[in-house]
Structures are given as structure tokens and as C-alpha cells.
Amino acid sequence: MKILVAVKRVIDYNVQIRVKEDNSGIVTDNVKMSTNPPDDNAIEEAVKIKEAGKATEIVAITIGDDKAQETVRKALAVGADRGIHVKADGIIEPLAVSKILKAVVEKEKPDLVFMGKQAIDDDCNQTGQMLAALLNWPQATFASKIDVKDKSLEVTREVDEGLETIEVNIPAIVTCDLRLNEPRYASLPNIMKAKKKPLDQMSATDLGVDTKPRIEQIKVEEPPKRKAGIKVANVAELVNKLKNEAKVI
């Protein structure tokens, strides 16, 4: 069984995001970038499945500028066998990402496609679903547990009501939740070895995909500052304020 894992390079989750002064986007120059955290869970799960003898090959793929290669190398350092870097500049919307992934799936013919449930930069949470639709494959989103069966997967999903367990036939798309596992560290010798693992490069045009944005981004703004809270003296005052000022009861 072959697993394709999509990983994305995003601003590190510890970095405080700053909006550009002209509201045209966010500042990314000299900002620490990392792998999208749930994508780390996706890679980890694929590696675990391979270690359990249930998969034979893991291919990590990313889409982005030259620096996005680092993200694939990181995936190779924690256990992916081979990498693909689809070169594309600028904003690549989920639909374009799905179309690129579809083209790669048709070439690579994996049995499973794993990715994070959403990317922490645009929070779209669309790529997995769109890819499933384009390929007409079953999908299991927000996975927090995956059991590989003979020709299917039993997946526990994190849903609003709690946990939902479903079974999907292989081939399938799985989007991974942070609770799925604890990603391993890349060890120094494995980082060295990863530098020698094969990494194919191609462009979106090579795959026949038009990545032109379909959405026009008008402006990016910081969320409004939260006002400081106040202390009330007693319950009566609280009720009064909720009723007359906040008008919520």
C-alpha cells in the first residue's frame, strides 16, 4: 500500500502574526516558518502504518516556492521515502491545491492520501474534501484514530458532538486532527539521510493545472482589540449589566 501525504509550509504557530501596513496581507519576511502542525500528524500516522507493515511506501508532497522544499525534507527526515515539490508562487487556493493533488494522485496511484485537517494560515479546511470530490473517493475528515483493515479504514472522527467512528473503503482521503498521535522528532542522522532521499520537482503547469486565484482578497485586518473586563460588586449588578448593557438576557 502506498500513502501520499500532503504537507504545507506555514508561519510557525509560535510567531505573532503581523498584518502589513497597507492591509495587503501578512508579513512573511524573516518570519520563522514550519510544517503545518496537523500535517506533522498526517506524516507520523503514515510512518506508523508503514512501521506496522501495512504500507510499503510514503510519498510526501508540498506545493509552494523553493523554500517549501524544507517542509518535504522534514517529512523525509521523519520517515517518508520520497518527496515531490510542485513549484508554484503566490497564493494557491484550496481548489488549485486539490487539482494539483488530483493530477499527482493519477500519476502516483496511491491507495491513501493523508493531510492535516486544515492549514493554520488560512484555516480553509477545504482541500481534503475538494480532493475527495474531484477523485470521487471516500473521505474521513478530522481523524483522531485510524485502524487499517484489509480493504478499508476504520476512522474515529472528532466531531462537535464527540467522537464518530466510520468505515471508508480504500482508496480514501483522510484529514488528520492534532489528537491523532504525537509526531516524532527528526534526529540528526535522519536529517542527513533525508538530504539524499529522492525529491522530484515539477510545476503546476507541468501537471496542467491553472493556479490562478478565483477569490479576490480585498484586505487583511487585525481583529479588533478586546476591551478590558470590569469587576462587578455583586450578582445584582451583573444581572443588571447583562440585561441593560450587554442586552444578552
Add this chain to the structure above:
Amino acid sequence: MSREVMEYDVVIVGGGPSGLSAAIKLKQLNPETNVCVLEKASEIGAHILSGNVFETKALDELFPNWKELNTPVKTKVTKEKFLFLGKTKSFSWPTWLLPKVQKNHNNYIISLANMCRWLAEQAEALGVEIFPGFPASEIIYNEDGSVKGVATQDMGIDKEGNKKDSFESGIELHAKVTVFAEGCRGHLGKQLIKQFELNKGKDPQQYGIGLKEIWEVDESQHEEGLVMHTAGWPLDNKTYGGSFMYHAENKQIFLGYVIGLDYKNPHLSPFDEFQRFKTHPSIKKYIEGGKRISYGARALIEGGLQSLPQMFMPGALLIGCDAGTLNMPKIKGSHTAMKSGMIAAETIIEHLKNKKPLSIYEEKFKKSWVYEELFAARNVKPSFSWGLILGIIFTGIDQILFRGKLPFTLSHKHADHEALMPADKMPKIDYPKPDNVLTFDKTSSVYLTGTNHTDNQPVHLHLKNPELPISFNVAKYDEPAQRYCPAGVYEVQKENDMLKFVINSQNCIHCKTCDIKEPSQNINWVTPEGGGGPRYGNM
């Protein structure tokens, strides 16, 4: 326990200006040399903090064509000011009356973090292997006592010291020569100085703490290329320190404050002095209405030549501010750090090729312009132990009339941790509350540093005696750690009428001030799990 071993010709600990320059020079001299650089930050540059007005002397030698290489050295200094601040007034010192070392007209305003990122790119292009996120946590010795290399930190250890599922053992890196370039108060450098008595016969090292913020301001307040320094308020005549304000590109102002860690008053808080400083009318006018976008702090070396340890030892070299090559009156250490790394590379190549001893480092260093600079600068910092005014008068005579050639050398008498006076003998300082416009608290400041340490890991700030903060420091010094730490790591809390010393190690921005200033040297800073600490952008 046996660990995996990797062999290199040269292992460099620390990806700052000295370590990266050493790596580059090694590859330039002999491309066959196997070189790797270990860096504790999550990426090169993320733990670098500096003013920085950059003198290009070392860069000119390392890359004579640097101007064609898209170097992040772009903003030439166009104008200089030096102000003496009173509480509300200021007095501008004519720049023609500044000693030559403090003139900056050929220098550039840069972000040293970006400079290091650029140096790392050059190094990698030459074949240097750079491993960010891997702190060297331990020195490995040969049987004969010489340095064999270093070991990286184990990853995936919980608070109690147990291995987590994600545990990944550290590995040993063995090298023909190991270069320690951790920056000021490197935790391995500190061990080496002790082990090989590298500071024997030298004055105690002197340190400072530097705090820095980056502000984005309106065009009307910004004068690209302006370099301004101040002395005086809010510090008293007895406390060594001053500010810098550099107008960089993109309407940014690099604003900072440096205070000598030999300050005496345990009530002093460097962080709050810096915050208060920004409210001075001469400073406020530049940043009012602007936005603070970055914050950080780092200890720096001020001891100069008198305190500079021997920089070679069997199997290893100690370079940059891990030894202490900063030129204090120039307020610059990047060019000297780079040069010390380049001399290290030359030494190592001769050592590997012609079996010359590493001690040739010293001869080379003494013949270099770094030594010349540090020699001329040597008397400035100690003269300020007489107070600001006498210090300035002496420095004027020493630097302007004699150009650093006075026939004597003043010494540093005490280590910084010995300087504190008992709390009840010193005046309390009433710092104003932050207004969240110009001045801020530590919590919101640390937030801007992007600092994080993985949860559930051992505390990396070790107390030799865990009782001491409460049993001794509180009564005698009102536990100064609460104030000298610029990140709010240390707190004294009251719980059921009992005092409790709390270490919020996840806040630590790796400045090393506690390791230096703790009066009994009770705090030992060790490396946390790799990748932890601040994520500085263009600091």
C-alpha cells in the same frame, strides 16, 4: 549508554556571526573540510539580537564582493546624535567631540539576525551542514583530557526526566577541532573556561544586559540612517548604561537600552528602566503613535581585553563573545566576532594541514586588528566604575587625546554577581505602571518574542541550592531575579503565608542574565529541548 556518533573535521557550536564566519572561512580555505554548525534556535537568526550598527571590516575580508551578493547590509548611517538626558531636558553633545571609535559614518544599520540568515545561506552554498534545533548540551572529552566534540540534547524527556514515547536520543559529534561560538555566557564555554582555567590571570568578566524593541513609525518621525545614543536619565550617575536608537529601513526604529550588570541596587529592573526611558520627551517624539512590533533581550560582554580568556585549548577554540571579543566603547561586537571566527578557521586549516598547535590562534589574534581595537578600548569600561561623569572625562582624555595609548591598563575589580548591595541599604525605585501605548509589561513583551518551549520538559534553569532564593535572597536582596530577568521567568509568590520561588522556564528568552547576576551564582542555565526559546524576526 552508547549514542550514535557522527564524525566531522570541524564542529562549530552556535550559528551566530563568529561561528558562521568560521565555517565560511574554513570552506573558502579548503573546500574539502567537513564542517557542521549546531544551533539551538529553531532556525538560524531566531536567537540573534543586536543593535546593530555594523562595521563592514570583517565582511570586506570575508566577501570582498559582498555588495553584489544581496547582503542585508543596506542602510548606511547618514546622521549621528549623542544626547545626555536629564529627567525632562536633554543636551546634545557635538559629534565632532566624540572619540573616533564612536563615529559611525562608514557603518550600516542592519538586523544581525538577517545578517546571520544570509551568512548561513552562504555557508550552506559552500557545503557547510547547518543543524538548527540541535543544542550542543554536553562536551565530550578524549581520554587525554582534550576536547573530542559535543553531544546534542536528548529530545522527548518529560518534566520528571522520564522518556516520552517521542524520545529521541542525542548523538555525539566528534571533530578534529571543536569551535565554541555560543555567544555571551555560552553554557559550554563557561564549563571550558573552568575546566582549562582559560581565565587564569585575567580580570573577572564584565557583562551587560541589552534590551531591544522594534517600532514601526510614521514617515514624519523617521529619518533613515539616523543613529542616536543617549547617556544619563533614567539611570543614576553610578550605573553604567545608555540607549541606542537606529532608524532602519521600512520605517522601523531599533530602540534599545544597555545596562552594565555590575549595577549595585537590587531594586533596579533593567526592563523597567528601558520602559521608563521611552517616556523621555526626546525619545517619545520618535515613537509616539507608532507600533511596537518586536521585543527581546540578551546579555553581552563588556570586559574587553583584560577579561578575555585564552581562546585555545586542546582540541577546541573559543571564539566571538563565547570568549568576549566585543569592543565596548564602539558598542560593537559583530565585526570582531566575525574576525575571531575567521582567525579560528585559518588556525584550524594550518593545524589540520601542517600539524601546527592550536595555540597559534593567540599569535594570529594578537597580530590582527581585533587585538589592536580591543587594546585601544581597554580602559574605557573600567573608568566608568568611577561614575558617569568621571568616566566620560577620562574616556575623553584616553580616547581623543591619547587614542587608547595611555601607558597603563585599568582593571575590572569585581565580578558582576558580587556587585549587589543589600536591599535595605539601597533606595527603592518606584517604576511607573505601563500605559500599553509607549510602555508595556513583561508578559505582553515576551508574547512578541514568539518564545515557546515544548510543554512537559525538564526546567532548564537549575538551582544549585533550591532553598537559597527564599532563605537568603529574599531577605538580603528582595530576590533580584524578579527584576533582572527581562522575561518574567522568576517570581516570588505567597502561598498560605509561605513564600515560594517560581521559575516560569517556558518564558525564558535565553538572555543568560540570571546565570551571570545571581549573587551566589546559584542559577545554572542549561540548554532546553532543541528549537525552544524565542523566534526573533529581524532583531
